[in-house]
Amino acid sequence: MLGLYIHIPFCKKKCFYCDFVSIPYVEELADNYLIALEKEAQKYKGEWIDTVYIGGGTPSTLTIKQQIKLASVINSTFNVSNCKEITVELNPESTTKEKLKLLFDARVTRLSFGLQSIYDQSLTVLGRLHNYEKFKQAYYDARETGFDNINIDLMYGIPNQTLNSWKKTLKEVLKLDSQHISLYPLTVEPNTPFYKKKIEPNGDLQAKMYEFACEFLKENGFEHYEISNWAKEKKYSLHNRLYWKNKKYIGLGTSASSYYKRYRYKNNTNVIKYIENVLSNKNIVIDKEFITDDLYIKETIMLGLRLAEGVNIKYFENCKDVLNKHVVNGMLAVENNRVKFTQKALFVSNSILSDFI
Numbered sequence: 410m411l412g413l414y415i416h417i418p419f420c421k422k423k424c425f426y427c428d429f430v431s432i433p434y435v436e437e438l439a440d441n442y443l444i445a446l447e448k449e450a451q452k453y454k455g456e457w458i459d460t461v462y463i464g465g466g467t468p469s470t471l472t473i474k475q476q477i478k479l480a481s482v483i484n485s486t487f488n489v490s491n492c493k494e495i496t497v498e499l500n501p502e503s504t505t506k507e508k509l510k511l512l513f514d515a516r517v518t519r520l521s522f523g524l525q526s527i528y529d530q531s532l533t534v535l536g537r538l539h540n541y542e543k544f545k546q547a548y549y550d551a552r553e554t555g556f557d558n559i560n561i562d563l564m565y566g567i568p569n570q571t572l573n574s575w576k577k578t579l580k581e582v583l584k585l586d587s588q589h590i591s592l593y594p595l596t597v598e599p600n601t602p603f604y605k606k607k608i609e610p611n612g613d614l615q616a617k618m619y620e621f622a623c624e625f626l627k628e629n630g631f632e633h634y635e636i637s638n639w640a641k642e643k644k645y646s647l648h649n650r651l652y653w654k655n656k657k658y659i660g661l662g663t664s665a666s667s668y669y670k671r672y673r674y675k676n677n678t679n680v681i682k683y684i685e686n687v688l689s690n691k692n693i694v695i696d697k698e699f700i701t702d703d704l705y706i707k708e709t710i711m712l713g714l715r716l717a718e719g720v721n722i723k724y725f726e727n728c729k730d731v732l733n734k735h736v737v738n739g740m741l742a743v744e745n746n747r748v749k750f751t752q753k754a755l756f757v758s759n760s761i762l763s764d765f766i
């Protein structure tokens with residue numbers, strides 16, 4: 410299994426909470442970026458790809474012409490005839506019927522929309538450029554175009570959000586009948602406007618919101634297959650599942666990571682530097698690590714425990730004490746030779762995972 414991730418580092422405007430690598434969209438810069446992507450991709454020419462994920466930033470900021478160029482870079486460089494999934498992230502604000510049709514015709518199989526909230530007031534607080542009406546329009550346009558595998562991202566712990574408004578959000582989103590939902594607790598990252606404004610999400614409230622979501626989505630036919638992800642009809646994100654199962658992937662673009670031939674790489678996070686360096690044949694890798702057997706086992710545990718299916722117990726041979734500690738305190742359970750989080754551990758999973766480092 411080999412995945413392909415392509416980072417598109419452009420957004421129309423930066424949201425107040427976001428520290429993903431993205432800068433304001435400028436057409437000429439995006440054209441140069443695609444030329445650099447094409448050149449970087451040559452390193453992997455002919456590789457057979459199982460899943461593609463085009464993320465960002467906001468891939469939907471690209472013009473039709475630029476999307477055609479991106480599709481041609483993928484199709485002319487890689488072997489995608491056995492590809493099982495192609496996902497594209499969209500912001501409702503830059504989604505048009507024309508772009509959706511193009512993606513559908515380019516054999517994109519899955520869309521992921523950033524919605525965050527159904528309340529226009531919250532969307533304004535977050536610095537989003539769309540309202541709920543615009544999201545619904547983009548979403549139903551996607552359905553009408555023929556997409557039948559759509560994810561919706563929501564955030565919880567938004568300033569002024571209450572448990573009640575969160576419950577209403579989930580009830581409303583359920584009516585949209587999407588196949589997949591991702592729920593993220595708002596995290597306040599350094600160097601964001603939210604950080605400067607000293608916004609502090611209420612962790613106890615976020616825990617209650619998460620608990621409600623787990624029960625509510627289960628009652629309504631969603632499978633909780635990963636800590637932050639729910640799917641209907643087994644429409645899991647195959648690409649993300651490949652990360653959680655510690656499989657190999659190629660990452661193209663600024664800030665992209667790769668796990669390829671036993672090395673993990675990370676690319677330069679500065680968009681301009683990335684373009685300049687690729688085009689002048691200079692180094693774009695800022696981090697490179699050889700994955701030893703020991704590291705592979707640790708990563709397999711840390712990534713795999715995020716999945717409801719858990720991790721084979723054979724990987725815990727060298728950390729039986731940590732495993733036993735968390736089985737005794739009720740955070741991990743062993744069933745049919747697989748180690749899994751218990752329900753109560755899911756919201757605090759990060760602190761448990763860090764014990765396995």
Ligand SMILES: C[S@@+](CC[C@H](N)C(=O)[O-])C[C@H]1O[C@@H](n2cnc3c(N)ncnc32)[C@H](O)[C@@H]1O
Nearest residue numbers: 426427465466467498500523562593594595596
């Ligand atoms: C790349 S964006 C999705 C596509 C598009 N850029 C958009 O925002 O509509 C990835 C998702 O990460 C989540 N996210 C980003 N920053 C976050 C933060 N600080 N806390 C929680 N979730 C965050 C949001 O739900 C967002 O939709």
Ligand code: SF4
Nearest residue numbers: 420423424427465466
């Ligand atoms: S959340 Fe999405 S649209 Fe907003 S700044 Fe981050 S990547 Fe861009």
